[in-house]
Amino acid sequence: xxxxxxxxxxxxxxxxxxxxxxxxxxxxxxxxxxxxxxxxxxxxxxxxxxxxxxxxxxxxxxxxxxxxxxxxxxxxxxxxxxxxxxxxxxxxxxxxxxxxxxxxxxxxxxx
Amino acid sequence: xxxxxxxxxxxxxxxxxxxxxxxxxxxxxxxxxxxxxxxxxxxxxxxxxxxxxxxxxxxxxxxxxxxxxxxxxxxxxxxxxxxxxxxxxxxxxxxxxxxxxxxxxxxxxxxx
Numbered sequence: 716x717x718x719x720x721x722x723x724x725x726x727x728x729x730x731x732x733x734x735x736x737x738x739x740x741x742x743x744x745x746x747x748x749x750x751x752x753x754x755x756x757x758x759x760x761x762x763x764x765x766x767x768x769x770x771x772x773x774x775x776x777x778x779x780x781x782x783x784x785x786x787x788x789x790x791x792x793x794x795x796x797x798x799x800x801x802x803x804x805x806x807x808x809x810x811x812x813x814x815x816x817x818x819x820x821x822x823x824x825x826x
Numbered sequence: 827x828x829x830x831x832x833x834x835x836x837x838x839x840x841x842x843x844x845x846x847x848x849x850x851x852x853x854x855x856x857x858x859x860x861x862x863x864x865x866x867x868x869x870x871x872x873x874x875x876x877x878x879x880x881x882x883x884x885x886x887x888x889x890x891x892x893x894x895x896x897x898x899x900x901x902x903x904x905x906x907x908x909x910x911x912x913x914x915x916x917x918x919x920x921x922x923x924x925x926x927x928x929x930x931x932x933x934x935x936x937x938x
Contacts, residue, residue, distance in 0.1 A: 719869070746924050755835070757915060757928035758870070765924065773925060805869050813860050813919045813926055817869030 721818035728796040728825045736791040738806030746809045747789040751802040796825045829853045832929035845903040847932050849916030856918040861901045864913045906936045
């Protein structure tokens, strides 16, 4: 049982480039989330999904897009990367309220 | 607007003693609270939760206390062990909602 898998683990982007952070879960969870964690800060919700085909914005959605075509996958798209998007990104899933399972994270640096 | 606050960035405790991590919240609509633990280079892992209808929940060495009138919750770890050294996040959910609001985290160090 792999849980929540994120790829890549590390990435360096140049300003203005785009990329997709991949997230997949094998627990058949309906709810999936993308968070970012900046140094010394808590996790901020970027986007979340309550099921395939349904997504909604979190606290800090600007500069990001998501899609949820299947229960398993919830990719996060960064368009026109900016230094402010340098962060650690976590994907998570849950089937019960609040008790989310997290991936290992993607450390992104925009230079 | 920081709705969930952990005012202590770090805490150092001797092995075998009690660790107490604190969390304050401002939104009275929160009705479900959780603690997550995070090791370096790993994602957070769920530790323990409490509903607003309770004031205490225990799971082994971990106990969470909720004081709704003070909008305060705390996590007690007894006895503290070296493997408890990690960053602990407090999180809260609004009634009827699935998404969580996290605090800034407290780095707990257990000294031998």
